[in-house]
Amino acid sequence: SIDAVVLGKARALQDRKHGSEPRRVLPVLLHGDAAFCGQGVVAEVLNLSRLKGYTTGGTIHIIINNQIGFTTAARDARSSLFPTDVAKALPVPIFHVNGDDPEAFVYAADLALKFRQTFGGDCVLDVFCYRRHGHNETDEPSFTHPYMYRLIKDHPSVGAIYGRYCAETSVVSEQEQASITQKYVEALKQALQRERAEPVTSISTGQGPEWDQIERRYPCEGADTKVAESTLRDIGRQILEVPDGFHVHRTLARILSRKKKAFEEDSFVDWSLAESLAFGSLLKEGIPVRLSGEDSVRGTFSQRHLTWWDVESEQPSHHTPLKALASGQTKLALFDSPLSEYSVLGFEYGYSLVSPNALVVWEAQFGDFVNGAQVVIDNYIASAESKWDRSSGLVLLLPHGSEGQGPDHSSAHLERFLQLAADNNIQICNVTTPAQYFHVLRRQVKMSCRKPLIIMTPKSLLRHPKVISPVADLADGGFEQILDDSCDRDQVRRVLLCSGKVYYDLLARREETQRTDSAIVRVEMLYP
Template identity: 50%
Template sequence: MAGIDILASAMVGANATFLADLYARWVNNPDSVDASFQELFAALNDDARAVLHDASGASWSPRPKGGFAPEPEAPAPAKGGKPAAAGGLDAAAARQQAMDSLRALMFIRAYRVRGHLEADLDPLHLSKPKAHPELDPQTYGFTAADMDRPIFIDRVLGRETATLREIMSILRATYCGPIGVEFMHIQDPEQKAWIQQKVEGAPWTRQYDAAGKKKILQQLTEAEGFESFCARKYVGTKRFGLEGGEVTIPAVQTVIETAANGGANEIVIGMAHRGRLNTLVNVVKKPFTKVFAEFKGISANPDDVQGSGDVKYHLGTSTDIEINGRQVHLSLQPNPSHLEVIDPVVVGKVRARQDMSGDTKGRRSVMGILLHGDAAFAGQGVVYETLAMSQLIGYRTGGTVHVITNNQIGFTTVPVHAYSGLYCTDVAKSVQAPILHVNGDDPEAVVFCAQMAAEYRMKFGADIVLDIVCYRRHGHNETDEPAFTQPLMYARIKETKTTRTLYAERLAQSGAVSAEDGKAMLEAFYAQLEDAYQAAQTFKPNKADWLEGHWSGLKAAGSEEPEKEDITSVALDTLREVGSALARVPADFNANSKITRQLEAKKNAIESGEGIDWATGEALAFGSLLLEGHRIRLSGEDVQRGTFSHRHCVLVDQKTQAEYMPLNNIRDGQMRMEAFNSLLSEMGVLGFDYGYTLADPGTLTLWEGQFGDFANGAQVVIDQFIASAETKWLRMSGLVMLLPHGYEGQGPEHSSARLERYLQLCAEKNMAVCNFTTPANYFHALRRQLKRNYRKPLIVMTPKSLLRHKLAISSLADFAPGSHFQVVIPETDAIAAPDKVKRVVLCTGKVYYDLLQERRDKKVQDVAIIRMEQMYPFPKNTLGRVLSEYKNAEVVWCQEEPENMGAWTFLDRRIEKVLKDLGGKAQRPLYVGREEAASPATGSAKVHQQQQEALVHQALGLS
């Protein structure tokens, strides 16, 4: 039972002994009781404590943490020999006062915990809040006769004494008016006290003078005016307008202004489609003319910028605005209809901006604002994944302000079908975020909460949720008929005045803004929109702003500027310097003995120049980039050690648990690498790291799946951002995805990284998809990511068994000057002359070594094996040159995956075209591999081995 419930019952007599015993424990050790009881006991005055002291027999000698003064000397006996009470009252009166204070404190706490349950939050008033017994004074032993009697509460609510009626009036105004506050679930006492101090006494009712009220009305005018203007000019056009929730605009503007005044100089915003156009023009200041031109069908991009584009209510933009003399950069991220998937992207971008500016401790200079719908916030798991990252060392951003435009409906689904809890915001309690529910038809209360939310974030560096309870005046879109499914709600909406109308009437009645001035304000704004509408008839975009700032100097996709790639090889001295650091640990560092042997092996490989394995090749790429001025960010599940215990980029002292990163100790002044073991999340973390790349093209950012097919859980991020964002929204990314892949008999979920899915998404040179066979090629591919004059995602099918395979090694010369990345690796063994070769086997990845070993064991001389290291962009010219030597040979494609998976269906026709152009014996490739299957792999190790031997023999022509 919660502390408040126990106390409530105790004060009516049933559990007095229990309360007394609890108090006795608290006196001796405050931490031995629940935090809520600690708070209650510490707030009591001495008379109240005396009641509990008498019942418990507790000693007052110790001074409890946050407690009270020592017991005063006993007062002199009164006439008749009975001791007098403190303050001159007799014992009975003192006891009554103490009981009154205790009960009043419990009553007050009940409102702090449950007052929101009776708050007036719904502007439609479709249902009235139910009365809760915890908020009834009778629950605590008070009667009607007690309402006007002074209650001694020891300065709670700012009063030393007050009548019960006065206390209740303050509580009702604070917690049961247009704002419902949920904050008592927070464990941090400072945060709770701050919120309590902010809201008690209902300061929003007297916060704004005439100028402040006029400012809110102006913001509402612009929000509502834009929607109504668009509704008249573009009848029947989908725009996902904000009607019914227009107060969201002044709320977001207030959050931005407050954060800027608190020191933020950049705000990153993410939101779904509802209200996006309004946010674009009124918050991020996209020109009205440009938006109206897009309504006419004019592209958002100049004619010389290629790409598919996107519908206008998915687009983003950015701008610089001035707030009280401060320059603040605002950006609204483009977002697909997969609503909440933008959440981790935004916080990832915020993190990158903070890292780039050096704000890595306070993390207050850049802030994220996420706008949600109520159904999406409750229903989509990525919301929780994003919240769960909010205080983790590798992902925290100093807090995000979440603003929910709570339409009380999701498409056609009402709350009772949309979420199981009391509110759509319940998931935010998982990270102890305070939640401010507010009636959207009370603009001043909304703006007050928005200011409070931003102040909280800037002070405590933690997430906070602003839940604006409003409604959706139209259907899911402007062509939808909502009365089909919600007739009662939409009947009420039809008879409900708009928020601006109600507020303008309220200001006119109070004299803050006259009705004439309010009308003139709206007419002036309509005139401004009409001018922009006329200008849109001849508007043409003249620039694309996507390669400015940190992206300046990089090539835009489709532009006439040639794609260039700097040399990826590294000087031998630098390679040896990095290699030496990899094997060097401080003398007082107690490394694990097994790792010590691995480090020694790395040292020997570097010194001898031979036998460099996969992990060492990767580390050489990282270290050389660090020395060249690039940061490295590696994130994912268990990446520090590596899923297969191969990387060990973070060493752990076996006695102290201290950490040491060799790559951060190569030389003084170098850049730093960060490697973060992520929470057990794919969608959230991949989205975060993708967002990081949007902000910082100069850092090599990598996300690694624990197993490759675990990326299935992040498919929306892959489909909607990684594969398509450049062509849709002109947003480039250099993200590297590392996906362990390879058939070793580990079953369906630990074999395939679903190579086919990435290849199916490939077009317009949107990303690179590779399956490397050598550490050196991996090294060059990683360095290539930052040595180009453009950025593309890199998808890598990384090895498992090859991490320690005796043949999957490289020499130091393969990394040194003269070496380079190979999209295709030709035959490397001394076999028959090309014109004597009867068969060429094309393959990619780990199966190469199975083929190679079997060919050597069987001494086959007339079969060549060619490795395709990069499948997309398809290396047509290079593959043609390699295959041109084998005009008398047939060509087969060999893969481990089933025929309906892997690279076969993607490469088949492309290889065929190369062969036809060559005019040799082979006109198309033959398939060798596993048969079509619904599951990626067998779960039987024995069957796996049989299948693997069969496909290797068939590929080599041995069966």
């Protein structure tokens, strides 16, 4: 499961430190033979390798081919001859190397590195060897592979084979080898004695200098997420204006015209415009923004439209307004991902580990699809801080709600995240206004700490007539964990607590029945 995380970290380092020179950061992945052909994330990661949003300029994959899984034989583990045959889907070299020949392995590894540095592509090294003992200290492999392990028992080790070769070729005599071995063993013993004699010192587990100013404790106080109204209006004007000579889709032209009128004349913003203003304001403040996910640039529900396409150009021509706010502005990275949740969420999580001062966002096409990335959520997002002292500020946008697209496109499984919540490890929100969404996004990089943020995002509310916010609510105030009702408190006999879209259903029912004795209070943050 670590494969995509490693690649995300490598890409973040390349983006931050080396720009267009990815060769200075080299990701290396170590696989078992059973895992390389059996784990689907390997194929997903291979597919990412040549995509502009996820390439790292080549990854070196090393397979320790023990010819066995835990106890599963190769004949039961794969349909192909080699475990590396899954990589044949891509134009990458695959080197099969005898694990008993160290010099051959070094030669192949050097060749793989030179290929990667020259052509910027993945390379695969299949080290054909064996596992002398069981899968762990208590395992007995001869139960299921008696003949194989009888051969292994009598087979000399790599060191013995290479030592004999060195002696036969007069490189190092057997006596010299014995002396070297003895000196090395003695050095290890002395090092162990020194360590046992000295007091135990703590080992730094820091994530790097970029994290030095980031606290680990979840703050009780809020964060300043306000943006001057003049700045918001300047951003809004730029991102709603179609450049001269550029021909947007006629439906998009109507959408932009409607948004522009509401923004400039009525001073209201809808959900997607609030999001764009959050992104734009962060970019103006020098904070990079990265968004990826299936169909995320346009938005699953045609709500976002961060990139426009010229419908009259014979050659693909596009315009991304948020990338044209100012010359030399901070980087905005927008990518439509492949149809893969596991690898892409893992990649973005890895990216966030190296980028505490960037807003890194992954969006599911539908919230239900987060199912495909549950391993990343359980193993990393929810638990990495307690297991390995690794913090992340990754944002997950999960469209949530039973609104006409069937049982498999309705629930982001909010209950699973609530079950995983403990010790302030994650943040879970179900916000109901564009202003709240604006502030919670900005809050993610303005807080003193970094915690993963899971947002249940809306569907029908994206175009609901009541789901609008005054521009003043973006310019002032901040994120509110609870939104109180504005009704006459003296008449209230019942308080309804709710979260998300159901608020507008309750509000419509209250208006229909003209009830004045019920207050509807919205819980916008469910955890912490």
